[in-house]
Amino acid sequence: MSIVKAGLIGCGNISTIYLENCHHFEHLAIVACADLNLERAQAQAEKYHIAKAGTVEELLQDPEIELVINLTIPQAHAEICIQALEAGKHVYTEKPLAVTLEEGQQIMKIANEKGLLVGCAPDTFLGAGIQTAIQVIQNGEIGTPIGASAFMIGRGHEHWHPDPAFYYDVGGGPMFDMGPYYLTALVALLGPMNRLSGSARISYPERTILSAPKAGTKIRVATPTHLSGVIDFANGAVATITTSFDAFGGSTLPPLEIYGSEGTLLVPDPNTFDGPVKLRKRDEAEFVEIPLSHHDKENSRGIGIADMAASILAGDRHRASGELGYHVLEAMHGFHAASSSGSYYQMESSCRKPEPLPVGFRFPRVETT
Numbered sequence: 396m397s398i399v400k401a402g403l404i405g406c407g408n409i410s411t412i413y414l415e416n417c418h419h420f421e422h423l424a425i426v427a428c429a430d431l432n433l434e435r436a437q438a439q440a441e442k443y444h445i446a447k448a449g450t451v452e453e454l455l456q457d458p459e460i461e462l463v464i465n466l467t468i469p470q471a472h473a474e475i476c477i478q479a480l481e482a483g484k485h486v487y488t489e490k491p492l493a494v495t496l497e498e499g500q501q502i503m504k505i506a507n508e509k510g511l512l513v514g515c516a517p518d519t520f521l522g523a524g525i526q527t528a529i530q531v532i533q534n535g536e537i538g539t540p541i542g543a544s545a546f547m548i549g550r551g552h553e554h555w556h557p558d559p560a561f562y563y564d565v566g567g568g569p570m571f572d573m574g575p576y577y578l579t580a581l582v583a584l585l586g587p588m589n590r591l592s593g594s595a596r597i598s599y600p601e602r603t604i605l606s607a608p609k610a611g612t613k614i615r616v617a618t619p620t621h622l623s624g625v626i627d628f629a630n631g632a633v634a635t636i637t638t639s640f641d642a643f644g645g646s647t648l649p650p651l652e653i654y655g656s657e658g659t660l661l662v663p664d665p666n667t668f669d670g671p672v673k674l675r676k677r678d679e680a681e682f683v684e685i686p687l688s689h690h691d692k693e694n695s696r697g698i699g700i701a702d703m704a705a706s707i708l709a710g711d712r713h714r715a716s717g718e719l720g721y722h723v724l725e726a727m728h729g730f731h732a733a734s735s736s737g738s739y740y741q742m743e744s745s746c747r748k749p750e751p752l753p754v755g756f757r758f759p760r761v762e763t764t
Contacts, residue, residue, distance in 0.1 A: 398424050399704035402447075402454040402484075404475055405466030406430040406439045409489065409696075413466065414443040416697035419760040423704040425464070429454040451475070455482040461707065464700060465489065469566050473498035476513070480505045485707060487514035487700050490575035492720035494566035496728055499721045506717060512706065514713060515720025517576050518699025520583040521752060522668025523692035528653070528660055529584055529751045530688045536674055537655025540585055543634035545577045546648040551640040553604045553614065560614050562640075563602060568618035569638035570595075570727050573666065577636060577651065578723045579715075580665035581626070584653060585634070586748040587722060590627040591740045593730035595619035598641040624730040629745070668695045690757035701758045714749040722746040 401417070403410060403425050410428070417425055427447035430436040440448035447457070454460065455478055463479035465472060465488035473493040479486040480502070492515045493499040506513045519525065532540065547569060552559035561567055582588065598621050602614040620640040627633055651662035661673040661682060669692040673682040691698055699715030706713035722744045729740035 397708050398422055399461050399707050400424050400426045400459050401462040401464055401700070401704070402427040402429065402457060402460040403464040403466060404429045404451055404454060405468075405489075406432070406435045407466065410439055410466050412694055412696045413464065413700075414439060414445075416695060417464075417700060418443060420697070420701040420704070421759045421761040422708060423701055426459060427454050427457055451478075455479060455484070460484060462487065462700075462704065468561060469494055469571070470561070473502060476502045477505060480509060480511055480513075483509065483511070485512040485514075485703070487703055487715075488516065488720075490516040490720070491566075491571055491727065492717060492724045496725060499724045503717055503721055512703060512713065513717025513720070514699055514703040514715050515717050516696075516699060516715065517579055517665070518696065518702070518715045519576060519665055519668055520580050520749070521691065521698050521702065521714060522695055523687040523689040524663035524668060524670045524672060525580055525583060525665060526689040526752050527670065527672045527685060527687045528662045530754060531660055531672065531674060531685060532584060532653065532655070533751065536658060536676070537653060537660050538657030540630065540632045540653060540655050542632055542654045543581060543585065544649075544652050545581065545634065545636040546646060546650060547573045547577060547638045548642045548646040548648065549640055550643045551602060551620070553602045553606065555606050557606060557608060559604060559606075563614050563616045563618060563620070565617050568620055568622070569640045570619070570622050570730060574636075574638055574727050575723050576665040577638070578726055579719065580651060580662065581634060581636075582719060582722065582746065583749050584662065585628045585630060585632050587629050587745045588626050588726050588742050589629045590742060591624055591726060591729040591733055592738075593622060593624035593733040593740075595622040595731055595734040619731065619734070622730055622734070624733070626726070668692050688754045689752060690755070698758050712747075712750070714752075716746070716749070718746045719749060
């Protein structure tokens with residue numbers, strides 16, 4: 396079998412789950428890793444039996460590498476993506492695609508000019524939970540989709556994260572941090588977005604870090620931390636979304652609900668790959684849990700890369716695409732723009748609704764020791 400050889404840039408905490416999972420895909424091999432902290436790259440290379448660990452420049456110049464996996468912080472996403480593309484390599488980046496729309500546009504322009512693929516997290520919508528929900532909608536179980544609601548309510552990363560300042564800087568906040576999961580899932584379920592409105596605020600201009608090792612450090616907040624928006628989809632459905640770092644106590648609100656002419660669908664947390672998926676039909680009194688139709692339900696981060704690697708080999712489209720990532724990036728900016736202007740934001744981009752995975756599909760893996 397042909398194998399796509401990849402290099403991973405950014406060996407922080409998130410790299411561990413990617414390395415653990417990508418180690419098992421039979422058509423993908425991570426052959427090098429790099430980080431600004433060389434010791435961190437070397438440690439991950441040793442742990443996961445990766446042949447090469449070095450600098451970003453060395454990785455990008457390596458002719459063996461076809462695909463770059465970009466796990467740097469959001470502010471560096473565009474720079475690394477562009478460098479990878481300029482080096483003639485496909486690139487898959489953690490979310491968001493970029494911080495600014497201009498950076499996102501530049502990434503996609505260079506990729507198109509060079510005939511290279513761009514992939515973008517999250518790939519949670521490829522997991523068993525949301526793929527099952529997509530299948531329910533495709534089967535007509537809820538009739539015509541009418542609307543949706545999405546809620547991501549939390550108290551803020553300063554309560555648990557060791558270094559949370561960047562979550563409150565420009566390009567952070569609950570929409571840019573968690574919005575990609577919810578918006579990507581909604582597009583996978585309902586198709587592209589057409590028009591947005593939104594209201595946003597900075598509830599607490601200063602936050603205090605409560606977690607080690609920086610407990611007591613003050614953070615100046617530079618981005619909205621509570622946002623509510625309305626989305627008009629191209630298919631006519633209307634959705635509401637609320638993302639917040641300002642709400643204390645556990646939320647009883649469902650993460651995602653899809654409303655249709657014949658039923659309501661409860662969709663699992665889009666930051667997970669598992670269920671449950673629950674359906675209440677028009678004439679039924681209770682929600683009924685739907686058996687999962689797909690198999691990738693554990694923490695499967697990296698299946699978007701596996702799908703992209705298969706597309707590189709086959710010459711077809713992948714699902715967690717840069718086109719989708721840019722559409723989501725524009726929407727996140729659109730909510731903030733609508734709040735600032737007090738008017739609707741008309742989406743300029745669109746994207747293909749990602750092709751559902753076949754029922755029962757599981758990305759091929761090999762057992763390793």
